[in-house]
Each structure stands twice: as structure tokens, then as C-alpha cells.
Amino acid sequence: MSAAPSTLRISTELMLPGILVGLGTGLIAGGLAALGGLPFAYVALTTLALGVPLAVMGAGYDAILASGRIRLGGVAPAMLYWIPAFPLARLFHEVVLDIGFGRAVVLPEALMSFLTFQAIMSVGYTIGFLWLHENVAGLWWLRVRDHNPVAARYVGQYTSQAAVMQGSKEQKARPNDGVGTSKPK
Amino acid sequence: MGDGEALVADVTTDREERVWQAGGEEPMPIRELPDAPASLHIVGPAMVLVALGVGLGETFLWPRLVLLFGPNIRWLFLVGVTLQAIVMLEMARYAMATGESIFFGAARIARPIMWFFFVIAALVYVWPGHVAAGALALEQITGIPYLISAIVGLILIGAVFSLAKFVYNLLENLLTFLIGVLVVGSTIIAAIVGNLADLGSTFVGLVAFGYFPKEALTAAFFPLVVGAIAFAGPSGMQQMWYTLWLRDKGAGMGVHVPRIRGLVHQDETETMPSRGFMFDTEDPEQMQKWKNWRRWVMFDALILFWGITMLVTIIYTVLAQAAAAIDPSVQQAIRGGDEEASIAAMAGAFSQAGGAAVGVLFFLFIAIVGWKGSLGIFDAFSRGQADMTYYFIPGGRRFNISQLYFMYLWSVIIFGILILLFGPADGPTAILDILAFLSAFAMGAYCILLILTNNMLLPKKIRPNIAISIVLGFGAVFYLGMLIYSLVRFGVVI
Numbered sequence: 225m226s227a228a229p230s231t232l233r234i235s236t237e238l239m240l241p242g243i244l245v246g247l248g249t250g251l252i253a254g255g256l257a258a259l260g261g262l263p264f265a266y267v268a269l270t271t272l273a274l275g276v277p278l279a280v281m282g283a284g285y286d287a288i289l290a291s292g293r294i295r296l297g298g299v300a301p302a303m304l305y306w307i308p309a310f311p312l313a314r315l316f317h318e319v320v321l322d323i324g325f326g327r328a329v330v331l332p333e334a335l336m337s338f339l340t341f342q343a344i345m346s347v348g349y350t351i352g353f354l355w356l357h358e359n360v361a362g363l364w365w366l367r368v369r370d371h372n373p374v375a376a377r378y379v380g381q382y383t384s385q386a387a388v389m390q391g392s393k394e395q396k397a398r399p400n401d402g403v404g405t406s407k408p409k
Numbered sequence: 410m411g412d413g414e415a416l417v418a419d420v421t422t423d424r425e426e427r428v429w430q431a432g433g434e435e436p437m438p439i440r441e442l443p444d445a446p447a448s449l450h451i452v453g454p455a456m457v458l459v460a461l462g463v464g465l466g467e468t469f470l471w472p473r474l475v476l477l478f479g480p481n482i483r484w485l486f487l488v489g490v491t492l493q494a495i496v497m498l499e500m501a502r503y504a505m506a507t508g509e510s511i512f513f514g515a516a517r518i519a520r521p522i523m524w525f526f527f528v529i530a531a532l533v534y535v536w537p538g539h540v541a542a543g544a545l546a547l548e549q550i551t552g553i554p555y556l557i558s559a560i561v562g563l564i565l566i567g568a569v570f571s572l573a574k575f576v577y578n579l580l581e582n583l584l585t586f587l588i589g590v591l592v593v594g595s596t597i598i599a600a601i602v603g604n605l606a607d608l609g610s611t612f613v614g615l616v617a618f619g620y621f622p623k624e625a626l627t628a629a630f631f632p633l634v635v636g637a638i639a640f641a642g643p644s645g646m647q648q649m650w651y652t653l654w655l656r657d658k659g660a661g662m663g664v665h666v667p668r669i670r671g672l673v674h675q676d677e678t679e680t681m682p683s684r685g686f687m688f689d690t691e692d693p694e695q696m697q698k699w700k701n702w703r704r705w706v707m708f709d710a711l712i713l714f715w716g717i718t719m720l721v722t723i724i725y726t727v728l729a730q731a732a733a734a735i736d737p738s739v740q741q742a743i744r745g746g747d748e749e750a751s752i753a754a755m756a757g758a759f760s761q762a763g764g765a766a767v768g769v770l771f772f773l774f775i776a777i778v779g780w781k782g783s784l785g786i787f788d789a790f791s792r793g794q795a796d797m798t799y800y801f802i803p804g805g806r807r808f809n810i811s812q813l814y815f816m817y818l819w820s821v822i823i824f825g826i827l828i829l830l831f832g833p834a835d836g837p838t839a840i841l842d843i844l845a846f847l848s849a850f851a852m853g854a855y856c857i858l859l860i861l862t863n864n865m866l867l868p869k870k871i872r873p874n875i876a877i878s879i880v881l882g883f884g885a886v887f888y889l890g891m892l893i894y895s896l897v898r899f900g901v902v903i
Contacts, residue, residue, distance in 0.1 A: 249593050274597070299712055314600055334605075341605040345596050348720050352593030355456075355585050 229371045237368045237375065238290045241361035242282030245353055250275015265324065273320035277313035282353070284309070290374045296381050297358060303350045310346030311339045429687035431866040432517030437507060442688035443664045445701035454654040455709030458497065458643055459717050460584035461785035463591075466640025467722040468778055472729030474637050476740055477630065478622050480614030480730075485634070486722060487615045489641030492884045494715045496648050499859045499873060499881065501706040504652035505661025506699075506867055509685030510796050511652045511855070514862035520801065522858060526851065527797050530646055533847045534790040537563060537825035543779015546772045560826050566784050567822045571815065576669045577657040580788050587781045591774055592717075595724050602735075603727040611726050615719075628899035635849060635891045642718045645848030649855055650789035653796060661702050662686045669792065669811045683800070690870040699871060783825075791817035846892070853889030856881045 254271025285305055288294055294301035315338075322329045362382060365375040428436035474482050503514050515523040537559060544559035551558075573579035614620075625634050643651070656663035665686050688695045733740045795813035798805045805813065860881050863873050 245593075249597065252590065252594055253597055310600075337605045341603065341608060342600055344605075344608060345600040345603070345724075348592055348596035348599070348724055351717055351720065352589050352591070352596060355589030356593065359582065359586050359589065 234372050234374070235287070235290075237364075237372050239283035239286040241357050241364055242284070242286040243279045244282075244360055245356045246277075246279030246282035247275045248356065249278050269321060269324040270317075273317040273324075274313065277316045278310075281306075281309040281313060282357075285353075285357075296378060297354065299350070299354065302354050303347060306346040306350040306353065307343050310349050311342035314342045314345075315339070427689075429868065431507075431687070432514075433519070434513070434517045435684040437509075437685050437687040439689050440662065440665050440686040442662060442695050442698045442702070443659075444698055445705045454581075454651060454658050454660065455497070455706070455713045456588075457581055457584055457654050457785070458647065458651045459714055460588040460781065461647055461789070462493075462643030462714075462718060463588065463721045463778070466637060466642070466644060467718065468725045468775065470633075470637040470640050471722050472726045474634065475611070475614070475726050476729055476733055477633075478625055480610040480726070481617035481620040482622070482625070482634075483611065483614035483726070484617045484620060485638055486641050487719075488887075489638045490715060490718050492880065492887065493642035493648065493718075494710045495877065495880050496856065496859065496884065497643075497651060497710045497714055498706060499863055499877065500648050500652050501655060501660070501710075502703075502871070502873065503859070503862050503867070504655040504663060505702050505706065506871055507685035507687060508656055508662035508664070508666045509652075510656060510793070511649045511858065511862065512793060512797050513685065513800060514866060515858055516797075516801060517866055518858070518861050523797060523801065525854070526646065526649065527794065529847060529851050529854075530790055530793055533645060533851070534786055535821050535824050537783060537829055539779045539782030539786065540566075540825070541779070541829060543776040543782070546775035546779065550769050550772045550776075556829055559829050562780050562783065563822045563825050563829075566787055567819055570788065570818060575657075576788065576811075576814070577654060580654075580785070581658075584781060584785060587777055591777050591781075592721065594774055595721070595728070599724045599727050599731075602731040603724075604731070607727045607730040607734075608723070611723050611730075631899055632895050635895050636846075638891065639849035639852060639888065641722075642714070645851050646793065646855070647786075647789065648852075650793055653789070653792040657792075660706070661699075662688060667810075669795075669814050687868070690868040696870065787818060787821050787825075790821060791815070849888050849892045853885045853887075853892065856884035856888065860885075 250271045250273075253274050254267050285302065288305065289296065294305075319329055321327075361378075365372075365378045365382075369376040369379045427439040429439065430436045471483070471486055500511055503509070503511055507514070512523050512526060515526060540562045541555065541559045544555035544562060547553060547558050548555040569579060569583070570576050624630055639645070655661070656666050657668050659668075662685060666682060688699070690696060690699075729739075791814045794817045795810050798813050798817075799808070799810045808816070860878050864878060
């Protein structure tokens with residue numbers, strides 16, 4: 225009999241999809257910086273300064289999801305989460321670039337206007353984040369559900385939807401058989 | 410259920426069963442409506458429609474109009490997308506109530522209407538314009554000649570669908586992933602290069618109803634405006650194909666109709682019924698389920714479809730404004746209307762602002778938009794044509810619907826490759842222009858079709874209200890009127 229997995233392991237597993245999407249966003253920006261022929265320092269800073277804060281916040285999203293406070297796949301709760309989180313990540317990105325390139329750290333001139341703009345852009349990030357998250361997380365939770373009760377709960381929620389949308393379709397897809405589906409009078 | 414209800418002898422079960430007589434085709438047997446799913450909305454047929462609909466209209470045509478006429482022209486976009494959201498709800502009404510495609514609905518009204526769409530699809534959607542435009546952008550980043558990547562892209566589309574177990578599931582996963590990367594990436598670029606002032610003017614422009622500069626009413630620009638409106642949200646027949654995805658996903662009565670399987674899983678294909686089904690609208694329990702399904706699709710139409718289409722266009726408009734502010738030559742290139750030059754100029758401007766990476770990223774997204782455009786369109790085209798062939802071309806039922814689907818899919822891929830190799834020398838942009846004209850025409854036509862199908866073929870209790878029919882009528886006038894005005898007044902189509 226194997227020992228029950230530690231709380232740390234369970235939590236890490238649950239936060240992995242959010243971390244991956246955050247890091248992935250940083251990697252997209254950094255990878256393309258490399259493709260664009262920019263110096264290594266720029267590539268590394270862009271990857272990390274965007275990827276790390278977005279990964280940390282992605283993990284935060286998963287933690288709240290696991291606590292059951294927000295609905296799986298829900299757009300509105302995710303949006304409420306990213307409206308403050310995304311601007312903070314972008315601010316961190318700007319500051320780290322300044323430090324990295326030896327410039328004086330100046331917060332963007334009109335800070336409020338910067339943060340407001342980033343907050344609006346966060347709506348776009350939310351949608352992209354959710355789509356990628358659903359893609360990554362669905363497969364991952366299936367993998368860890370045997371020892372991870374929260375992942376098992378997620379899989380259960382997905383399965384019940386799939387049963388409605390597809391499972392029953394498989395059974396009902398026998399046209400003209402009249403098995404229990406018609407109401408002849 | 411009303412006038413259309415009847416009792417007929419069911420030869421397969423040797424008993425009488427209730428049917429719904431709708432139009433001129435075989436009546437629909439009464440079956441049970443399944444429960445609507447819990448709201449894990451972020452992935453579904455609406456997402457496929459959004460992913461397909463977000464294309465060159467949002468990323469190029471509308472940003473271009475904003476640079477030409479200012480942000481106030483965007484009220485037309487608001488009207489166009491809102492109209493499309495209502496069309497989407499009505500397409501879903503027919504598909505979820507019957508499990509039939511809207512093409513079958515057209516045949517129930519009169520078969521020539523269905524053949525009209527069959528021919529339009531064959532004329533419009535066989536061209537590889539999207540994948541070629543995407544491949545051109547890829548050439549800018551990698552130096553790989555566009556012809557090679559476009560042909561590889563086309564073959565890849567055929568291969569992935571052929572190997573999939575269920576084609577729809579793969580389509581949904583692929584498009585979700587691509588659009589996810591696209592939205593995340595574009596947001597990051599816009600967040601780096603854009604500013605609040607540009608965004609503010611874009612928002613204000615959305616409600617500047619009635620603004621129409623004199624210049625937009627000239628022969629040079631009016632057709633451009635018409636084309637951009639036709640490309641606001643899903644263009645052409647994409648909304649009609651949405652009914653096929655709903656059916657394949659099992660939404661509403663679509664649950665009673667089998668799915669399209671990949672080429673290597675043909676042996677498991679179930680028999681396709683010869684028509685759709687109807688549920689008992691006199692049963693309160695069934696009507697409650699219907700209301701839940703309407704709520705399900707309403708969320709899709711308003712939040713996913715309307716919201717995201719708006720969002721992506723706003724992001725790309727902010728990008729175009731930022732590019733023009735950084736480098737005035739962008740404005741000239743976009744004004745000139747050469748899409749390839751404009752994309753290059755915008756990418757150049759972003760490289761100046763955010764480093765070369767941002768320019769490269771921009772090219773990459775244009776490449777993704779192009780490839781996923783062809784991926785989605787070829788799938789949808791093959792679905793629609795296979796559906797009509799199976800039901801209405803004599804001998805069509807010798808094949809199963811999945812086989813027909815793959816016949817069309819591979820035909821269109823091979824045709825695309827031939828066109829790329831030997832086709833029109835003036836490049837993909839020209840193909841997209843022809844497509845825009847026929848798209849607008851099909852859109853006007855399906856608005857009329859929806860008024861007919863949903864008011865004549867469905868039981869009274871689930872028909873749309875009069876306001877919806879009026880909006881659809883306005884849609885028909887909007888699309889066809891602009892097209893005819895452009896033709897008569899300026900002698901030019903789009």
C-alpha cells in the first residue's frame with residue numbers, strides 16, 4: 225500500500241496548470257525575442273519578468289479554484305481575479321526591465337492611466353488564460369485524479385457535462401430504433 | 410403541439426408514433442430533449458464559431474477602417490456584431506430544436522434555397538486564401554517560401570482530421586489552443602505598445618451611431634466598408650455551419666444524431682437518421698429543458714461570441730493605432746490597402762516600440778489566424794456539403810456522412826494546392842476580395858432563411874418573437890441593401 229500523497233504535492237499538482245500557462249506566456253514573449261535576434265539578457269528578462277509573476281498569479285487562481293470559491297471554467301470569476309492581477313504583473317515587468325538595463329526605475333508616467341489600460345487588457349488575458357488552462361488542466365487532472373481528491377472532483381464535473389453532451393449521444397445515436405425515446409399515443 | 414403534429418405508422422417499430430410535420434420533407438419523429446449541461450461554457454461550439462470568426466476582419470479590415478476614417482466608424486462594427494449574435498441565437502434555435510442543420514431547414518422550405526447555399530459554398534470556400542495569407546506572414550519571420558508552408562499547412566489540415574477519432578473534438582481542441590495563444594499573445598503586445606487614450610477613443614467610437622464620413626461614400630471606400638461589415642464576426646456561411654457543430658456536439662436534439670468520425674475510425678460510424686427530430690412542446694418538463702438550453706446558448710452568444718469578438722477587434726484596433734503613431738508610413742501602407750504591405754509596416758512599427766520580438770510576434774499571429782482560418786473553414790465546408798450531399802443528392806446515402814466529409818475535405822485540399830501552384834498570379838488578397846462579396850450576399854440570404862425556418866417549421870411555443878424576426882429582416886436589408894447600393898451607385902462590389 226502506497227503512502228497518501230502529501231498536502232504539498234496535492235497543492236502543487238493543483239496549481240501546475242496555472243503555473244504552466246503563466247510561464248508559457250513568458251516563454252511566448254521570450255522565445256520570440258530570441259527569434260527576433262535580441263540579446264540573451266533581453267530574452268531572459270522578458271521571459272522571466274512576464275512569466276514568473278503570471279505563473280505565481282496563475283497558481284493563485286488554481287488555489288482559489290481548488291478551495292471551491294469559484295466555478296470551474298467560469299468566465300466572470302476569472303475576470304475578477306485577473307483585473308487586479310494582470311496590471312500588477314505588467315508593472316513588475318516594466319520595473320524589472322528598467323533594473324535589468326540599468327535604467328533608473330521610473331514607474332510609468334501616468335501610473336493610474338497605465339494601470340487602467342492594463343486592467344482593461346486583462347479581460348483579453350483572462351479569456352486566453354482560461355482557454356489554455358482548460359486545455360492543459362483537463363488532461364493533467366485526469367492523470368492525477370487517483371490520488372488527488374480535488375482533481376477527482378474536477379474530473380467528476382467534466383464527466384457529468386460530457387455525459388450530457390456526448391455520452392448520452394453515443395447511446396441515443398441509434399436512429400429509428402424507437403427505444404424508449406418516443407411517446408406514441 | 411399545434412397544426413403540424415400528426416400520427417404516422419412507424420415502419421421500423423411497427424407502431425404508430427407522433428411526428429412533427431415541418432415543410433416539404435420527411436416529418437420529424439418526437440423524441441426526448443436531453444438536459445442542458447452545467448455551465449462549463451468556455452469550450453464549445455460557440456468557441457469554435459468565435460475562433461473561426463475572429464480573422465482578417467478583426468485583425469486587419471476594421472483596424473484599417475479606423476485608421477482611414479477615425480474610431481467613430483466603429484459603431485458599424487457594433488451593429489454588425491450585435492446582429493450576428495442574434496443570428497447565432499436563431500441558428501441555434503433551429504439546430505437545437507430539430508437536430509438538423511440549417512441546410513436541411515432550407516430544404517424543408519424549398520430545395521432550391523438549399524442548393525443556392527450549396528453552390529455559394531462551393532464558389533466561395535474552396536480557395537486557400539486564408540492559409541496563403543498566413544503563410545506570407547510566416548515567410549516574413551522564417552524566410553520559408555510561402556508556397557511551401559501553405560501547401561504543408563493544407564496537407565496538415567487533412568492529416569489531423571483524418572487521424573482523429575471524432576473530428577469535432579479535435580477541431581474544438583485545436584482551435585481552442587490556437588485562439589488561446591493568439592488572444593494571450595495579442596493582449597501582451599497591446600498591453601506593451603497600446604495606451605489608454607487609443608482605447609478610450611475606440612470605445613467612444615463604438616457608440617457614435619450614424620457617423621459616416623463623406624469619403625466613405627466614394628467608389629474607392631464604400632465597397633471597403635461593406636466588406637468590413639461582412640467580415641465583422643463570423644462572415645459568410647460560418648453561422649450556418651455553427652448548426653452542424655451544435656449537432657455534432659450533441660446540443661439539444663442534436664443528441665439523437667451521430668457524430669462525424671475520423672478517416673481511420675470509419676468502421677465505428679453509426680447510421681445517420683434520414684431527418685431530424687422534434688421534442689414535445691406540450692410537455693412542461695420538456696419546455697423547461699428547452700429554456701435551459703436557450704439559457705446555455707444565450708450565454709455563448711452574449712458573453713463568448715459578442716464579448717470576445719469585440720475584445721479582439723478592440724485589441725487589434727489599439728495595435729493599429731499604436732503602429733500608426735509610432736511610424737506614419739503605416740498609415741500610408743494601410744490607406745493604400747495592400748494588406749501584405751500593411752501587415753509588414755505594422756510589424757515594423759511594433760519592432761521599433763517593443764523590440765523586434767513584438768514585430769515577430771505580430772507576424773506569427775497573422776500566420777496563426779490564416780492557418781486556423783483555413784482549418785476551420787475547410788472542416789465546415791466539408792461538413793455542410795457532406796450534409797447536403799447525404800440527404801439530397803441521389804445516391805449520396807451509398808456513403809456514410811463521414812466518408813462524404815472526407816471526400817470533400819481532401820478534394821478542397823487538393824484543389825487548394827493546385828490553386829497555390831497554378832492559380833491566380835495576383836496573390837491571396839484578390840481571392841479574399843471576391844470572397845467578401847459573396848459572403849455578404851450569403852449573410853443577407855440566411856437572415857431571410859431564418860425568418861422562414863424558425864417561424865414556419867417550428868412549433869408555435871418555440872418560435873422567435875416578432876422583435877427577433879424584425880431584427881432578422883433588418884439584417885437582410887442591411888447586408889443585401891449595402892451590397893446592391895454599392896453595385897448600383899458605384900458599379901463596384903466589395
